[in-house]
Amino acid sequence: MTDHTTDPATEAFVAHRNLLFTVAYEMLGSAADAEDVLQETWLRWIKVDPERVRDERAYLVRITTRQALNRLRTVKRRREAYVGQWLPEPLVTAPDVAEDVELAESMSMAMMLVLESLTPTERAVFVLREVFDVEYDEIAEAVDRTPEAVRQIAHRARRHVGARRPRRTASARETRVALESFRRAVETGNPQDLLDVLAPDVVLLSDGGGVKRAALHPVVGAEKLVRFWLGGSAKVEATITWEPTLVNGSPALAVHVGGELDGVMAVRVENARISGVYFVRNPEKLTHLTSETPLTLR
Template identity: 70%
Template structure:
């Protein structure tokens, strides 16, 4: 994409530095990817949005752009909104539960508590319940602190309308978002206990770490075997996990990792990446268990993704 863009060849002092348009785009690329990913929950679609943003940006007269960051965020938002509507139609025919695409994230994402919370699996699932415009407004305002005037331009609404949408989206998210921010250390401890119980087939140990109303969501995308509907209840989830592990235990291994700003587990089957497991924790117990098996959603687990606000 941008890596193959034409480089400046004007004077010798520039050497192989990118041209000004490429330089500006690269400077904001991680921010733009994060905006698109939070709106879409899909890294692949976020990359496509960045490609479309770059194509539009490369034809712009930079002398006419007062604020490059605001301009790029505006273009990215518009492209993501179009993609979000397409994605919504695609989800209607999706096989089984749809989960966001997990990202292998750098340690500094966890250090930014607000960013980590906004890209967590649990929060991305809450954002899925918003209408496209509501999601765009919420993400830009609450996560990236974009001004109402800039948001209004990005979503083609008046400022009063954007303020109303922001208020409505904020109330909607507040009613559904995780009730407390859980530290990475707490999540890591819970995952360690979960992993030990699953590996040893310790049903009581699993029941001890799972909340009574725990929910398991699994995304195989119709490609890999996975439960098609949410499994509700700690007892049901625990029995399913121990039975499933019993079938593949000698071929599978679990290893800790960092996904979407929080500790998670990678499950390898015969040494190959098979599943990414993320969790949501409340009061020290796992209330949400998210298992992504769809191989089309695991392509970003081979390298760390830089997320920025």
């Protein structure tokens, strides 16, 4: 007779897996790296003496944070050699993520890029404290610092993020309206319609990973973006279609060329106009877009 019971270590890991993935992804901006971190966390977790563990959630978050920090220090060096601009790996998320304003804001492309500007330790401290509301003593154990040092790091990180984060987070409805206007303008090829939906100082960041066509540097200004986008679209002979989706908790557009997924476009909207465009075309970063990724703060 087969025993279908699961051991306590496995049950605990499975129960907190979505949270651990969210922590790792927030720290790394890469689903592939987050999955590797979870595998490393599991291998360490099964070696832990259960009697030493008072709080399974806190213990697992601590292991995940340490592994993510190690991975983050490695990928920071790797990203310095990245071809063109590096953007976070987009994830298709469920509607409930979009409804959780705090989670959606922390997962947005704009915020993830702000987090990229922090040091690895600053990012870990900021994510654990500001996003997941972890106590300073627990964070200190995870990053091997004193609670006093963690408080100082958190203060520095908050100040850094506060100076760079979007001034106001647009609602999902505002973002959908702006994206629909953008889509119609691109499909008609009318430059003025596109200018009307873009902020004058809009910035386009595109990530082709050296494999797909993308701007190697930021495209700044509405007129330059229009020329870049419409000029590139004109060179594509296959049919281009745009499909609304939810990426990182916010409305976005999946771009298909000839029926195949070619990229994902997320935006930042301010005062009803698009002020930031994030276009991911690197094929390696599109592998997690076939199904929803469950994310949680708890």
